[in-house]
Structures are given as C-alpha cells and as structure tokens.
Amino acid sequence: MLSSLKNRSKDWRNRLIADPRFQRFAARYWPFRSVARRRAVQLFDLCAGFIYAQVLYACVQLELLPQLQAGEKSLHDLLPGSGLQPEALRRLLLAAVALDLLEQRATDRFALGPQGAAMLANPGIAAMVRHHRFLYQDLVDPLALLQGKQRPTRLQSFWRYALDNALHNELDIDMARNGDKDADKGSARDLDMDHAPAVGSSGAQTDDYQLYSELMAGSQHMIAEQVLNAYNFSSHRALLDVGGGLGEFLRRVGQRYPGLQLGLFDLPPVIETARQGFAGDKLVPRCFAGNFQHDALPSGFDLISLVRVLHDHDDAVVQQLLERCAQALPPGGRLLIAEPLAATPGAKAMGDAYFGLYLFAMGQGRPRTFKEYQGFLQQAGFYRVRRVKTSIPMLCSLLIATVKKKV
Ligand SMILES: C[S@@+](CC[C@H](N)C(=O)[O-])C[C@H]1O[C@@H](n2cnc3c(N)ncnc32)[C@H](O)[C@@H]1O
Structure with a gap:
C-alpha cells in the first residue's frame, strides 16, 4: 500500500519533469532553478562520460601527469614525444583543465590540478x-x-x-x-x-x-588500507588469502601484524610469479597453487580472506567456494570478504552500473548486495554475518562471517 503510494508520487514527479512547460518554469524560479541546474549538469555528465574517460586515457597515455609532477610546464615543453600538433595538444590540455586533472597557470602554461595530483598519489x-x-x-x-x-x-x-x-x-x-x-x-x-x-x-x-596480476597488485594498497583501517587482525593466528594474486594484500597485512602467519592460494601460474616476487623478502607466505573450483582449500588457518574475488564469479562457484572456506576453517574461524557491493548508499553507480557492465563484459560474476552474500554465507555454514564500515565504500565494503560449530 505504502510502496504503491510512493510509486504513484514518483510517476507524478516524472510526468512533471518531462513536461517542457514545467522545465521552462523551473529554469526561471527559485528554488526550482538550482535543482534544475544540478539535474541538467548530472544529465550532461551522463551523456559526456565516455568523452571524459577518453580525455583521461589520452593524458595517461602521454604521461602528462608525471611530467607535471615537478611543477608547471609550457605547451612547448610537453610537445616532444607527444606525437601531436600544438593545436591538438592544446585542445587535450584544456579538456584536462576543465576536468580538474590539470590547471592552467598562464597562456599555454599548465600544472597539475586536484584530480591529477590525486591520481599521482595512487599509481x-x-x-x-x-x-x-x-x-x-x-x-x-x-x-x-x-x-x-x-x-x-x-x-x-x-x-x-x-x-x-x-x-x-x-x-x-x-x-x-x-x-x-x-x-x-x-x-x-x-x-x-x-x-x-x-x-x-x-x-x-x-x-x-601476469598482466591482470600486476594490475591487481598495483591497486591493492587502496583496498588493503580500507580493510586494515576497518578490521583488527590481532586476535588471529594465521591468515589464508584465497585468490590473493601476487600476495600484495598479505604483504600489507604482514607489515601491520608481523606475528600473523600468512598463506597465499591462487592459480598455479599466478603462484609461480608470486613466489619469484617474494624471493629475498623477509616476509614470505606459505604458497598454495590450486584451483578453488576443483580443489579443497588448505586447513590450519583461523582466518580466510577473499579480496575482490567473489564478485567476478557466478553464483554456483561463489556458493561452492564459500562452502570450501567453511570446511577449511575451524569452528569459530572467520571469513573476511572485501569488495564493492551493489546498492551501497553513496556508491550505487560503482556497483550496478560500473561493475554490472564490467563483469558482464568479463563473462562471469555480478555485483551482489550485502543481503545476497548473507544468504550465500548462511547456506555455506557461516553465522554472525556482519558488515563492517569502511571509509570509502565505493572502493570496498567489508563483510565478516564466523563458521558454525561442526556437528
Ligand atoms: C580480481 S583478482 C583479485 C586479486 C587480489 N585478491 C586483489 O584484490 O588484488 C582475482 C584473483 O583470483 C584468482 N582466481 C580466479 N579464479 C581462481 C580459481 N579458480 N582458483 C584460484 N584462484 C583463482 C585470480 O588468479 C586472481 O588472482
């Protein structure tokens, strides 16, 4: 009853917004004017998003941001190696200025903008x-x-x-x-x-x-920071990171908790590369090469982490993997899931829009809500499923679940 009333009022709102006479009225009169302006900007950004992304891509290809790291430069300083005519480079630089990637300091002189500086901080x-x-x-x-x-x-x-x-x-x-x-x-x-x-x-x-493993390792610090700031690992003895790639998450957890024993599980070619990367390091996890779709997970760990792993697998694989985690953990052992979730307030576009299409193109997986994971986890033998707050849920949310006593 309440929801049908809500939907009727939303339909009425949509008819109003779609009416050109109302649009003319809203453009003229406060307070409708500021709402209309904000909505128009949002709609334009939706239309132009692909172009913005291509401007960013061109800046990354030309390595414009690292070139400006030491300070401002002129258009002519940036020309060599760009392969562009001055007018084309100027066009790109001005587009980047409009998107806050760069700042224009004087005619044809450019420096980093706030978004460009933020990108340099996160390679x-x-x-x-x-x-x-x-x-x-x-x-x-x-x-x-x-x-x-x-x-x-x-x-x-x-x-x-x-x-x-x-x-x-x-x-x-x-x-x-x-x-x-x-x-x-x-x-x-x-x-x-x-x-x-x-x-x-x-x-x-x-x-x-290797390419995807390096991509993941390069962006792991942003995720690990979210997890380490939200969850205290000190009550655990041994952590197994499943689908842990080249071990970057473990490296960061190990630096913060040097007493924690570490284990890494991933596909054989990934483990081979990870082992080479750990050669000579003080902190070397036990490495397990396997396929979680076919193999049991090693036991002896009281915490298993799945960082950016579940969302790129289909439901049947996810259910089976969670069951394998429950089997490998002792009663009371914990599972930590870190990934962006669907329907997250303030990060909805990242869930269903970005990851929805991304994972469709990847051919497997889908963004899931907390409630959906709760269902999978309970069916796999976990209880006390809770969501732990992270500071940037767009990057990742955190779920913690505990294994029930085995009967
Ligand atoms: C999206 S990456 C995430 C890597 C890492 N956890 C991170 O956040 O940087 C998914 C990882 O799961 C591993 N993986 C995918 N399918 C697997 C399988 N069937 N068995 C074991 N590992 C698998 C991949 O090799 C990859 O390292």
Whole structure:
C-alpha cells in the first residue's frame, strides 16, 4: 500500500519533469532553478562520460601527469614525444583543465590540478585507466555485448581465468550436445585471438596471468588500507588469502601484524610469479597453487580472506567456494570478504552500473548486495554475518562471517 503510494508520487514527479512547460518554469524560479541546474549538469555528465574517460586515457597515455609532477610546464615543453600538433595538444590540455586533472597557470602554461595530483598519489588508478581500453572496445556496441554476440570479449581475454572458464563451459556444452569425446580438441588456440588483447597469445601460459596480476597488485594498497583501517587482525593466528594474486594484500597485512602467519592460494601460474616476487623478502607466505573450483582449500588457518574475488564469479562457484572456506576453517574461524557491493548508499553507480557492465563484459560474476552474500554465507555454514564500515565504500565494503560449530 505504502510502496504503491510512493510509486504513484514518483510517476507524478516524472510526468512533471518531462513536461517542457514545467522545465521552462523551473529554469526561471527559485528554488526550482538550482535543482534544475544540478539535474541538467548530472544529465550532461551522463551523456559526456565516455568523452571524459577518453580525455583521461589520452593524458595517461602521454604521461602528462608525471611530467607535471615537478611543477608547471609550457605547451612547448610537453610537445616532444607527444606525437601531436600544438593545436591538438592544446585542445587535450584544456579538456584536462576543465576536468580538474590539470590547471592552467598562464597562456599555454599548465600544472597539475586536484584530480591529477590525486591520481599521482595512487599509481594504480593510471593502470586501471590503461586496462579500460579493453572494456571500452567491448562497449563500443553495448547491445551487441549484452546480446552475447562478441564472445570472447577483450576483457575476458585480459582476465585469463575468465577465458579459461568460458572455454570450459563451452566445452561442456559441446560434449553434452554431441557426446563427442574429441570435443576437448578446442582450446584457447582455436579462438579468434585477433579479437583478444596481446596478453600472450595461444594457449594459457604464465605470462597470460601476469598482466591482470600486476594490475591487481598495483591497486591493492587502496583496498588493503580500507580493510586494515576497518578490521583488527590481532586476535588471529594465521591468515589464508584465497585468490590473493601476487600476495600484495598479505604483504600489507604482514607489515601491520608481523606475528600473523600468512598463506597465499591462487592459480598455479599466478603462484609461480608470486613466489619469484617474494624471493629475498623477509616476509614470505606459505604458497598454495590450486584451483578453488576443483580443489579443497588448505586447513590450519583461523582466518580466510577473499579480496575482490567473489564478485567476478557466478553464483554456483561463489556458493561452492564459500562452502570450501567453511570446511577449511575451524569452528569459530572467520571469513573476511572485501569488495564493492551493489546498492551501497553513496556508491550505487560503482556497483550496478560500473561493475554490472564490467563483469558482464568479463563473462562471469555480478555485483551482489550485502543481503545476497548473507544468504550465500548462511547456506555455506557461516553465522554472525556482519558488515563492517569502511571509509570509502565505493572502493570496498567489508563483510565478516564466523563458521558454525561442526556437528
Ligand atoms: C580480481 S583478482 C583479485 C586479486 C587480489 N585478491 C586483489 O584484490 O588484488 C582475482 C584473483 O583470483 C584468482 N582466481 C580466479 N579464479 C581462481 C580459481 N579458480 N582458483 C584460484 N584462484 C583463482 C585470480 O588468479 C586472481 O588472482
């Protein structure tokens, strides 16, 4: 009753906003004028978002921000190596000024702007921007993407495990369809690799897992900081980071809690690279190479973390992985999940809009709400599922759950 009343009032509001006579009225009279102006700016930003992102991408490609780190420069200082004519570079610089990436200090003299300075403080963002080129190529025709007409996508090929999973699923369908024992002749090699980014090429090799692993390691400090500021690890003895990539999260937790024993679980090619990265370090986690879709997780840890892991897997894999976590943990052991959640106040666009389409292009996973995870966790044998506040929920939310006593 209440919700139908609410919906009727929203329908009335929408009819009003869509009425050109009301729009003319709102543009003229306070207080409607400031609301109308704010809405118009928001709508324009929605229309122009792709252009803004491309301006940022061009600045990152030309490394304009690091070039201005030491102080302001002239257009002519920035020309060499840009491959652009002065007028084209000026156009890009002025666009970057309009987006607060840069500041104009005098005619043809430029310095960092507040957003540009913030990006330099977080080098992982530039790496994220660079890899967006794969996503944007997939999104050139969003309907074709949503209709599934362009598989494998570029993004799927970037995230090699997503491509591996797609190949496996296709293989299963082929084998089920024709009972063909030779169906496993198909492999990454048979895919149209012209369609894929240059991440190695034929077949799965260690290199194919390196680009995404480095991207993740480069942006991990932002996530680890959120987690470390929100959760106290001191009551734990041993932490296993599942899907922990090159071990960057563990490095940061280990620096803050030197007494904590650390374990890293990831796919064999990723673990191989991680081991090399830890060579000579004081802090070396126990490394476990495996596939959480097929293998049990190692026991002996009283805390398991899943950082940016669950949202890029489908529901069945998530349910099974949570069950494997519950089996590996002792009664009372804890699970820590850190990732951006859907329907998060103040970060809704990041959940359903950004990750919704991102993960669709990746070919697996979806953004989930706290309530959805609560359901998965309870079914897997966890209780006391709670959400812990982080300072920037757009970057990640934090969920903590405890394993029930085994019967
Ligand atoms: C999005 S990355 C997150 C990496 C890291 N936790 C972070 O936040 O930087 C997902 C990680 O899960 C790993 N992964 C994906 N599927 C896996 C599987 N079936 N078994 C083990 N690890 C897997 C990937 O290799 C990758 O390191």
